Each structure stands twice: as C-alpha cells, then as structure tokens.
Amino acid sequence: MNYFEYRNDQLFAEDVALADLAQRVGTPFYVYSARTLRRHFRVFDEAFAGTDHLICYAMKALSNLSILKLLAAMGSGFDIVSVGELMRCLRAGADPRKIVFSGVGKTDEEIAAALEAEILMINVESRPELHRVSEVAARMRRRAPVSLRVNPDLDPGTHPHISTGHRDSKFGVPLSQVDEYYAEARGLENLELVGLSTHIGSQITDMAPFSEAAAKVTAIVKSVCGAGIALKYLDIGGGLGIPYQENPPPPAEYAAAMLKPIRGLGLKIIAEPGRVLVGNAGVLVTRVLYVKETDVKRFVVVDGAMNDLIRPVLYEAYHAIQHVERRVGKLEVADVVGPVCESGDFFAREREIPQTRSGDLLAIMSAGAYGFVMSSNYNSRPRAPEILVDGTDVHVIRDRESFEDLIRGEHLVELRTHGD
Numbered sequence: 313m314n315y316f317e318y319r320n321d322q323l324f325a326e327d328v329a330l331a332d333l334a335q336r337v338g339t340p341f342y343v344y345s346a347r348t349l350r351r352h353f354r355v356f357d358e359a360f361a362g363t364d365h366l367i368c369y370a371m372k373a374l375s376n377l378s379i380l381k382l383l384a385a386m387g388s389g390f391d392i393v394s395v396g397e398l399m400r401c402l403r404a405g406a407d408p409r410k411i412v413f414s415g416v417g418k419t420d421e422e423i424a425a426a427l428e429a430e431i432l433m434i435n436v437e438s439r440p441e442l443h444r445v446s447e448v449a450a451r452m453r454r455r456a457p458v459s460l461r462v463n464p465d466l467d468p469g470t471h472p473h474i475s476t477g478h479r480d481s482k483f484g485v486p487l488s489q490v491d492e493y494y495a496e497a498r499g500l501e502n503l504e505l506v507g508l509s510t511h512i513g514s515q516i517t518d519m520a521p522f523s524e525a526a527a528k529v530t531a532i533v534k535s536v537c538g539a540g541i542a543l544k545y546l547d548i549g550g551g552l553g554i555p556y557q558e559n560p561p562p563p564a565e566y567a568a569a570m571l572k573p574i575r576g577l578g579l580k581i582i583a584e585p586g587r588v589l590v591g592n593a594g595v596l597v598t599r600v601l602y603v604k605e606t607d608v609k610r611f612v613v614v615d616g617a618m619n620d621l622i623r624p625v626l627y628e629a630y631h632a633i634q635h636v637e638r639r640v641g642k643l644e645v646a647d648v649v650g651p652v653c654e655s656g657d658f659f660a661r662e663r664e665i666p667q668t669r670s671g672d673l674l675a676i677m678s679a680g681a682y683g684f685v686m687s688s689n690y691n692s693r694p695r696a697p698e699i700l701v702d703g704t705d706v707h708v709i710r711d712r713e714s715f716e717d718l719i720r721g722e723h724l725v726e727l728r729t730h731g732d
C-alpha cells in the first residue's frame with residue numbers, strides 16, 4: 313500500500329503530479345511520500361501491539377535527516393551501523409536510548425561515540441569485539457550495555473548478497489558458542505549483558521526462515537537466562553520483504569510468526585525493519601533521452617543511472633517501471649539503461665513496457681530503500697535531489713549536487729611534468 317497513484321492518467325505522489333515536480337526540480341530525482349512512511353510505520357508498530365516492543369528503524373535503508381526526524385517523532389528508535397549514522401540520528405532529534413548499534417567492524421572511535429551518547433545497546437558480533445568494547449568502556453569508566461548477535465545458521469531464501477543468517481556469513485556468533493561467549497562476557501566488569509540479537513537477511517518473503525530463527529533464538533535465550541544472566545531485550549532484526557514482484561506476507565503475519573515462540577520469554581522485543589518501512593515510499597523519476605534500436609534490441613536510454621540506483625545490477629533486483637503519463641496500447645520489449653559507461657548500468661532488461669519516446673518520464677518504483685543511500689558520483693554524476701511530498705506540500709530534503717560538491721575536498725597540486 314502506497315500513495316503513488318494515477319489520477320487522470322498522470323502519476324501522482326500523494327497530491328503532487330510527478331510531471332510538475334520534474335518541471336520544478338529537473339531529472340533524475342527521488343521522491344518520497346510522507347503519508348506512506350507514516351502508514352508503514354503505524355502498520356508495523358500495530359503488528360506488535362500487545363507485546364512490549366521497540367521499533368528501531370534500520371536507517372541504512374534511507375537516512376535523510378528529514379526522514380529520520382519524521383520517524384523519530386512517531387516514536388521510532390534506530391538501528392545504526394556507523395558513527396555517521398549515529399550522528400545523523402542525533403542531528404535529527406532521535407532519542408539515544410532508542411538506538412542500537414549493529415555491524416561486524418566497529419572502530420574504537422565508533423564504540424566510544426556510542427558510549428558517550430548513551431545508546432540502548434551495542435550488538436556485538438565477535439569475541440575480539442566483545443573485549444574491545446570492554447576496553448573502551450573501561451577507559452571511559454563506564455559500563456557498556458551489550459547484546460550478542462547470534463547467527464542462527466539457516467537459509468533465508470533470498471539473494472546471497474543480502475543473506476546474513478547462514479553459517480558461512482560474516483555476521484553474528486555461531487549458536488554453539490553463545491553460552492561460552494556470555495560466560496566470558498560475564499567476567500568483563502565493564503560490560504552489562506542486556507540482550508541477544510539476530511538478523512538473518514533482507515527481502516525475505518517466506519515466513520519459514522523467520523519462524524525457524526525465532527525458535528532457535530528462543531532456545532538460546534532460555535539457556536542464557538537459565539545460566540543466571542538476566543537479559544532484558546531480544547532483538548529480532550529486520551528483513552521482511554516488500555512486493556517488488558513477489559508477494560510477501562503483511563507485517564501482522566510476520567509479527568505473529570516471530571512472536572509465537574518468543575512471547576513467553578517476557579523480554580522486550582526490538583525489531584529492526586528497514587526496507588519494509590521505506591521501500592515503497594519512494595520512487596526514482598528519470599527522463600528518456602533516446603530510444604535506440606539495434607538489429608537485436610531496443611534500448612530506452614534514460615538520464616538516471618546505476619550511480620543513482622545500483623540495486624538492479626548489484627542484487628539482480630526487479631523494479632517496476634511506470635510511465636509518469638500513463639500509456640495504454642501495445643507493449644514492446646526493451647532494456648531500460650542509463651548513460652554510465654558500464655554494461656551493468658541498467659534498470660530493467662528485456663522488459664515489456666508501453667511504447668516509449670524520447671522525452672517521456674519514467675518512474676522506477678519501490679526505490680525508497682537502498683536507493684539514494686547507495687548512490688555514488690561515478691562518471692562524475694552529481695547525486696540526484698531528494699524530495700519529500702506530504703499532501704500538497706513539496707519539501708526538497710536534499711539538493712541536487714553541484715559541480716562544486718563533486719570536487720569538494722580535492723586539491724589541484726603542482727607537479728613536475730619532466731626531469732625524472
């Protein structure tokens with residue numbers, strides 16, 4: 313459910329026509345719907361109603377300050393993976409007591425910043441990290457609230473690049489070592505053992521791996537608590553998929569599957585949804601430059617590119633593509649590609665789309681998650697602006713980058729051209 317819809321054959325973001333927006337800000341651009349964001353947060357939150365819980369939005373999916381501010385105001389906490397994300401949260405007015413810090417490679421500076429900010433907990437992923445957190449906390453004369461991230465060793469049935477719960481993955485601590493880790497952590501007096509966490513992957517559309525993970529972590533929590541460690545939080549991670557092409561179950565079904573074994577533990581549940589909150593709340597709008605016909609193919613060349621949205625080539629991801637001005641009639645097969653000098657620069661391959669002409673505006677749908685945040689300046693392309701629509705209101709929440717932005721921090725140095 314989202315608020316990108318046709319009205320009189322014109323695609324709208326809430327009450328704003330995308331064609332008008334394109335006139336105003338140029339192309340390509342990202343546009344997000346505030347109403348969709350609010351709705352997604354509410355639906356996800358309600359799925360856990362009746363259970364003591366905290367939603368920590370996995371902000372790596374979309375981290376613009378205004379998006380964070382909106383979610384923080386709705387009561388969301390945040391799952392962060394770097395000190396940069398921590399600073400974004402604090403700048404946006406987030407409550408540090410609702411921040412959890414995930415990731416396999418935290419630096420001393422990042423650990424110190426998290427302790428300084430007094431976040432809810434640090435999700436530790438290895439033995440050396442456990443000791444490092446303890447050392448940094450000791451230096452600061454503090455106790456660090458930590459949670460151990462466990463790897464439940466299962467196959468979440470998603471693309472290998474976004475699967476994190478298998479034993480081959482770099483993430484988490486093997487289930488078989490969890491008891492040992494907690495026993496060891498207990499001896500480190502600058503640590504406070506507050507939780508256990510897991511996260512098995514992303515764009516998961518089948519409930520079975522979630523249920524399996526829930527059952528496995530429930531067993532391990534019982535064992536840890538049985539050993540006399542009074543955990544407070546069980547962090548179930550994120551990963552619920554969205555309908556790019558698939559048909560994932562709604563948050564209520566996901567929550568029910570997860571909570572079934574877990575509920576009886578009496579711990580506060582932390583959920584870290586990313587994609588499911590923001591994915592369908594954003595689209596990338598791009599303009600067709602040329603339609604190029606070869607002997608074997610038709611290429612729709614647009615002004616957006618892989619530097620704006622890398623998911624198609626990185627994860628073989630499918631994004632629906634809609635004409636901003638609705639076309640009816642005959643479909644044709646085309647590759648929708650950008651101007652970047654890489655064969656991997658495509659939004660769709662062999663896609664059936666309505667007849668397309670130079671000048672048409674296309675909306676790459678479901679681009680809110682892992683879209684703008686993964687964009688780059690490859691080919692010296694300025695990053696696209698981000699627009700947030702709320703009813704009839706249009707907010708530019710990030711400007712289009714300029715040439716000066718592109719070269720910021722670079723130095724033109726004097727070098728000899730002869731004499732070696």
Ligand SMILES: *Cc1c(COP(=O)(O)O)cnc(C)c1O
Pocket residue numbers: 370372373391414415511513514515549550551552584585586587588681
């Ligand atoms: C990326 C990530 C998430 C969010 O995943 P989604 O699939 O976007 O819901 C949650 N927790 C951790 C630890 C992550 O790395």
